[in-house]
Amino acid sequence: MKQKSLEQSIKDRRTYYQLSNQSPISDEEIQKIIEHVAYWAPSPFNSQSTRMVLLLGENHKKVWELTKSELKKISKSEEGWKKTEEKVNNSFLAGYGTVLFFEDMSVVKGLQDKFPSYTEKFAQWSEHSSAIVQVLTWMALENEGFGASLQHYNPLIDEGIQQEWGISKDWKLIAQMPFGIPAGKPGEKTHEPLEKRVLVFK
Numbered sequence: 001m002k003q004k005s006l007e008q009s010i011k012d013r014r015t016y017y018q019l020s021n022q023s024p025i026s027d028e029e030i031q032k033i034i035e036h037v038a039y040w041a042p043s044p045f046n047s048q049s050t051r052m053v054l055l056l057g058e059n060h061k062k063v064w065e066l067t068k069s070e071l072k073k074i075s076k077s078e079e080g081w082k083k084t085e086e087k088v089n090n091s092f093l094a095g096y097g098t099v100l101f102f103e104d105m106s107v108v109k110g111l112q113d114k115f116p117s118y119t120e121k122f123a124q125w126s127e128h129s130s131a132i133v134q135v136l137t138w139m140a141l142e143n144e145g146f147g148a149s150l151q152h153y154n155p156l157i158d159e160g161i162q163q164e165w166g167i168s169k170d171w172k173l174i175a176q177m178p179f180g181i182p183a184g185k186p187g188e189k190t191h192e193p194l195e196k197r198v199l200v201f202k
Contacts, residue, residue, distance in 0.1 A: 010139070067157050
């Protein structure tokens with residue numbers, strides 16, 4: 001695949017809700033992408049508190065079946081449940097894999113204990129670390145030909161995920177990113193005027 005400029009990669013990162021269960025690269029290459037992001041992403045105090053879990057094959061399917069099971073428990077009507085089930089099946093479960101993003105709260109607590117004057121900030125900075133990792137992962141996957149979206153079914157699915165994959169209770173689930181080759185186009189993206197969003201002083 002032709003190497004993209006950073007500018008183009010930022011532009012091309014979009015939300016894809018229609019995915020197919022196909023991959024343009026090997027599972028080993030996907031793993032290398034995840035590991036590369038985890039290794040090089042910046043974090044406050046170099047805390048490296050972000051954790052990622054890559055789910056492929058049956059494990060990818062399992063996390064969305066688990067999600068559907070939890071969503072069904074809180075569904076208020078049969079009609080509403082059918083719409084929810086269809087969304088999960090077509091937009092997430094239909095993909096090739098899922099990346100789960102966590103923050104290791106034992107690392108955050110360690111920093112709070114070590115630097116008490118910043119206690120209130122470390123949880124916020126931890127969220128910033130995760131956000132950086134999420135967007136870098138999203139761009140890297142898109143560069144390889146994947147489409148993806150970012151989902152937040154936590155804390156509804158937290159306990160089930162911890163039990164199914166033996167995840168430490170110190171790991172706080174932040175987001176889920178299903179990905180696969182796009183089976184449709186992203187929605188229209190509108191933009192607020194830059195003059196309202198960016199100030200430049202020379």
